[in-house]
Amino acid sequence: MKQIFFILLLISSLLSKELILPVEESPKVDIKKALLGKKLFFDTRLSQDNSISCASCHDLSKGGDDNRQFSLGIHDQIGELNAPTVFNSKYNFVQFWDGRARNLKEQAIQPIHNPIEMGSSMPEVVKKLSQDEKYQKLFLEVYAGPITQEHILDAIVEFENALITPNAPFDLYLKGDKTALTQEEKEGFELFKSFGCISCHNGRNLGGNLFQKVGVIKPVEQYKDKYLGRYNVTQKEEDKYYYKVPTLRNVEKTAPYLHSGSYTTLKETVSFMMNHQLGIQPDDETLSKIEAFLKTLTGNRPQILEMD
Ligand code: HEC
Numbered sequence: 001m002k003q004i005f006f007i008l009l010l011i012s013s014l015l016s017k018e019l020i021l022p023v024e025e026s027p028k029v030d031i032k033k034a035l036l037g038k039k040l041f042f043d044t045r046l047s048q049d050n051s052i053s054c055a056s057c058h059d060l061s062k063g064g065d066d067n068r069q070f071s072l073g074i075h076d077q078i079g080e081l082n083a084p085t086v087f088n089s090k091y092n093f094v095q096f097w098d099g100r101a102r103n104l105k106e107q108a109i110q111p112i113h114n115p116i117e118m119g120s121s122m123p124e125v126v127k128k129l130s131q132d133e134k135y136q137k138l139f140l141e142v143y144a145g146p147i148t149q150e151h152i153l154d155a156i157v158e159f160e161n162a163l164i165t166p167n168a169p170f171d172l173y174l175k176g177d178k179t180a181l182t183q184e185e186k187e188g189f190e191l192f193k194s195f196g197c198i199s200c201h202n203g204r205n206l207g208g209n210l211f212q213k214v215g216v217i218k219p220v221e222q223y224k225d226k227y228l229g230r231y232n233v234t235q236k237e238e239d240k241y242y243y244k245v246p247t248l249r250n251v252e253k254t255a256p257y258l259h260s261g262s263y264t265t266l267k268e269t270v271s272f273m274m275n276h277q278l279g280i281q282p283d284d285e286t287l288s289k290i291e292a293f294l295k296t297l298t299g300n301r302p303q304i305l306e307m308d
């Protein structure tokens with residue numbers, strides 16, 4: 001009996017601490033590659049009609065997303081998914097809501113080819129950029145070679161590797177500064193653990209390391225037969241309504257929320273989570289505390305954004 005109690009205690013202490021880790025303070029990146037990647041990230045020539053860049057949908061002056069319910073691609077075409085943040089995305093175990101890209105390199109090519117996003121192709125992009133002498137010089141300097149698909153994607157990924165938002169108050173707290181959180185924020189973290197949010201939102205990104213079903217306890221009526229998530233990749237019935245658990249880092253800046261962009265406030269979103277994932281009807285005090293905790297996950301802007 002005592003042994004079981006001890007094991008439970010051990011598990012819960014593991015859950016409360018080691019399951020969440022701070023992000024790197026200064027991620028190791030090749031600065032030259034990352035700065036070239038930064039130029040590419042902001043370059044509208046990656047789209048068919050030179051109107052859209054990665055930054056159009058991933059605004060780095062805000063939360064790394066576009067603050068729209070659904071993203072706007074070329075010719076004002078509207079997608080069916082809410083854009084996730086690109087900040088700290090290197091920590092995700094796979095990319096996209098349905099996890100169809102295994103890493104950032106596999107991811108980066110997709111919006112370029114997506115007809116409702118950038119509507120172009122890699123050969124087209126290589127051709128356009130090759131007409132720019134400044135780029136030719138830069139690629140030669142950084143890659144000792146010409147402008148190729150491989151080099152373009154590599155540079156973009158290196159830039160994304162630098163898009164880490166360090167020293168959020170919660171990270172300072174994790175590193176031992178007990179004054180980094182207020183009493184209310186600490187209570188919010190305690191609730192986050194005791195309600196079991198942490199069983200899905202954990203790891204460095206408080207998310208991004210597993211697929212989970214939405215509607216575990218209570219199915220979500222408005223999701224019925226809409227975007228099916230992981231099922232689109234595996235075609236397995238049991239994967240319907242499974243999505244990559246999103247990161248909660250910088251979440252106060254990334255409204256609207258969920259893949260469906262259904263809610264504009266954190267309180268509504270947390271209430272949705274509690275209802276559908278945990279079967280709990282929260283009161284306002286509980287929501288305020290969890291919201292206060294979530295706001296401590298806002299980190300500093302990545303250093304690479306101040307460099308050129
Ligand atoms: C038209 C808007 C749009 C453009 C342009 C765009 N994205 Fe995205 N991005 C999205 C949307 C929407 C998703 C989610 C799509 C999905 O999950 O299927 C996404 C997902 C991502 C993800 C995955 C994040 C995660 O947590 O899963 C990364 C990384 C990313 N984009 C980087 C880029 C890069 C790099 C570019 C430029 C080459 C780019 N995006 C261009 C809208 C856009």
Ligand code: HEC
Nearest residue numbers: 195196197200212214243245246257258259269270273277
């Ligand atoms: C069973 C796993 C699970 C549990 C438990 C869970 N979540 Fe989630 N959470 C998810 C998934 C999956 C999504 C994406 C849902 C979607 O797109 O419809 C999500 C989305 C969110 C979002 C929106 C993030 C964004 O950028 O769109 C917030 C905020 C959130 N959860 C907070 C919480 C809180 C707070 C709790 C505890 C009260 C909690 N979650 C419990 C799996 C879970």
